[in-house]
Amino acid sequence: MSPVLLIAIAAWAVAQGLKLLIAAAVYRKFDITYLTTGGGMPSSHSALVCAAAVSCGMSAGFDSPVFAVAAVMAFIVMYDAANVRRETGEQAKVLNYILRNWGEVRPEEFEDELKELIGHTPFQVAMGAVLGVAVGLAGSFIAFGV
Numbered sequence: 494m495s496p497v498l499l500i501a502i503a504a505w506a507v508a509q510g511l512k513l514l515i516a517a518a519v520y521r522k523f524d525i526t527y528l529t530t531g532g533g534m535p536s537s538h539s540a541l542v543c544a545a546a547v548s549c550g551m552s553a554g555f556d557s558p559v560f561a562v563a564a565v566m567a568f569i570v571m572y573d574a575a576n577v578r579r580e581t582g583e584q585a586k587v588l589n590y591i592l593r594n595w596g597e598v599r600p601e602e603f604e605d606e607l608k609e610l611i612g613h614t615p616f617q618v619a620m621g622a623v624l625g626v627a628v629g630l631a632g633s634f635i636a637f638g639v
Contacts, residue, residue, distance in 0.1 A: 497548045500632030504544030504625045508537035511624070532582065536613045536621030538574045542567035543625025544632065551633035567622075575618040 513527040515534050527533065546563035553559040613621070 496632070496636035497545055497552060500548040500629055500636065501541050501545040501625075503632060504540040504628035505537045507628060508535050508540035508621055508624055511535055512537065531578075532613060534613075534617045534620060535624050536571070536574050536618045539567075539571050539613070539618045539621025540625035540628065542570045543622045544629035545625075547626050547629025548633045548636070551630070552637050567625075571618050571622060574613045574621075575615045579613060 509528050512530070512533045512535065513523075513525070516527045517523045531538070542563075546560065546567045549563040550557070550560040
């Protein structure tokens with residue numbers, strides 16, 4: 494398997510583990526679903542793409558087309574996490590409020606609440622990016638001896 498892919502997956506796994514620990518500390522409840530959920534602190538999406546971009550830069554050079562493509566994709570993913578997906582979560586809150594207050598004639602197809610923790614705050618995205626860069630650098634030093 495590609496070292497770049499392994500480094501990116503490692504960054505994602507570290508972020509998901511941190512998300513579980515942070516949620517346990519904040520909410521005083523150990524919820525194993527944080528290991529697989531999106532949203533929350535830190536952004537595992539940002540960690541994944543930043544680790545991939547950094548390790549591409551470390552292996553192919555920061556002036557390479559491979560790094561350029563990886564960096565552009567990282568910015569797109571982080572923008573989406575902090576803006577589009579976050580807004581979707583805010584809309585889910587409003588829709589859930591409407592459905593909870595619908596009354597007795599609430600349609601059955603709306604029995605399950607919409608997931609509100611979908612996106613990230615800019616701080617969560619930034620922390621995921623910092624984590625991804627750190628794991629990307631550490632993994633590259635190990636994998637490529639750079």
